[in-house]
Amino acid sequence: MQDVLKLIQERHSARAPFDPQRPVEEQDLRQILEAARWSPTAHNMQNFEILVVDDTKLLETLGKIESHISEEFIQENYQQLSFSEEELRQKKVGIIGTMFPPTWTDPAKVDEAVREISSLNRTIRGSPMLLIVIYDPKKRAPASEGDVLGIMSLGCVMENMWLMAQSLGIGFMIMSVFSADSIENEVKRVLNIPKNAKIAYACRLGYPVSAPAKYLRVRRDVEDLTHYNRFGNKA
Numbered sequence: 502m503q504d505v506l507k508l509i510q511e512r513h514s515a516r517a518p519f520d521p522q523r524p525v526e527e528q529d530l531r532q533i534l535e536a537a538r539w540s541p542t543a544h545n546m547q548n549f550e551i552l553v554v555d556d557t558k559l560l561e562t563l564g565k566i567e568s569h570i571s572e573e574f575i576q577e578n579y580q581q582l583s584f585s586e587e588e589l590r591q592k593k594v595g596i597i598g599t600m601f602p603p604t605w606t607d608p609a610k611v612d613e614a615v616r617e618i619s620s621l622n623r624t625i626r627g628s629p630m631l632l633i634v635i636y637d638p639k640k641r642a643p644a645s646e647g648d649v650l651g652i653m654s655l656g657c658v659m660e661n662m663w664l665m666a667q668s669l670g671i672g673f674m675i676m677s678v679f680s681a682d683s684i685e686n687e688v689k690r691v692l693n694i695p696k697n698a699k700i701a702y703a704c705r706l707g708y709p710v711s712a713p714a715k716y717l718r719v720r721r722d723v724e725d726l727t728h729y730n731r732f733g734n735k736a
């Protein structure tokens with residue numbers, strides 16, 4: 502039991518570069534896919550396909566896709582940032598501003614930020630493998646408004662794969678940018694993904710070249726998020 506909790510606590514976002522020369526071993530990939538396969542999904546819909554991309558040329562092509570940040574992201578991101586470790590420790594939610602380029606963390610610089618053209622390479626950074634999770638938005642869990650249950654199921658797939666990767670010593674990071682409209686269309690074109698399919702998220706994975714960079718990871722306390730019998734009744 503303790504081992505499961507330890508694995509859950511040690512799972513983290515591996516944002517540092519991976520060893521581009523070290524492909525993900527076939528048996529490790531198999532385990533990650535097996536973990537995805539056994540994910541719980543609403544109505545057991547198994548509403549996902551996983552596209553494994555490890556072809557160097559394709560990875561290069563994906564890396565060249567242009568990306569830029571939206572004003573919406575800058576504004577909403579700003580509201581959730583902390584600007585010192587002390588602030589983050591106190592808030593216990595959100596992330597630290599230093600994770601982003603300086604123009605992304607200052608609403609006064611929003612015009613500058615939205616003009617900056619970057620590429621997916623900024624995020625992919627030499628990863629030997631990507632997993633792209635795709636779903637069919639027309640297939641929803643019965644009577645699930647907005648297919649909330651179907652989308653939650655894709656999150657279960659994410660967590661299963663992430664925990665398995667962590668247990669194998671494989672670095673893993675989610676890249677939501679793949680589901681942004683303009684990028685999604687271009688990724689779909691490059692990878693022959695059917696037009697009616699949606700990209701939920703992509704994961705970059707690989708073997709870390711060094712020990713994970715230390716960064717402050719915070720969570721709310723159990724007592725803060727748990728209510729007993731009636732909402733608001735905390736321990």
Ligand SMILES: Cc1cc2nc3c(=O)[nH]c(=O)nc-3n(C[C@H](O)[C@H](O)[C@H](O)COP(=O)(O)O)c2cc1C
Nearest residue numbers: 512513514515516595596674675676677678702718
């Ligand atoms: C649905 C979802 C989308 C995420 N998208 C991104 C992303 O686009 N880029 C990124 O660096 N991390 C992304 N993350 C990782 C979260 O930022 C991260 O899990 C959170 O800050 C906690 O840090 P930890 O994973 O190291 O515990 C995403 C996580 C989830 C669950």
